[in-house]
Amino acid sequence: MSRLWDTNSIYVRTEVDELLRDYPTWSVDRLADSFEQSHPAYEGEPEFAREILAELRERVDAGVRFWPEPLGLDIIAREVRAIVAHTAAALAVAEPEQDGEPGYWWQRM
Structure with missing residues (x-):
């Protein structure tokens, strides 16, 4: 990145x-x-x-006070949101609880 x-x-x-x-x-x-x-x-x-x-x-x-926002920033924002949503969905995959440990693999890290 x-x-x-x-x-x-x-x-x-x-x-x-x-x-x-x-x-x-x-x-x-x-x-x-x-x-x-x-x-x-x-x-x-x-x-x-x-x-x-x-x-x-x-x-x-x-002759500018503030630089204009880069073109295409909205497209980048949409792509980042899609990546974050996909990653969050992947992290939400549960595993069976074992010996009272949390069910998500990332909670045991």
Whole structure:
């Protein structure tokens, strides 16, 4: 399974989205300028601060406040739900109880 959601770029984008929601009346450019001056080591990590600033500047250049949702995300969500439902059904297969132990194999693990 992909670890796409466990990457630094996702953390940076999430943090920038949160900053933009915290300052809804500020332009992205104004927030980038203010962030650059006031947060050289955001949360004690200068590299993270540089990445946040780069993300803000990228959005300024693109003329967007928030990136659009990727196309096809609803299809991926349906597929994941089907996999989870199928897995849950497979785990619900009962075995006869033996010596008072739980009846499902995964409960005995």
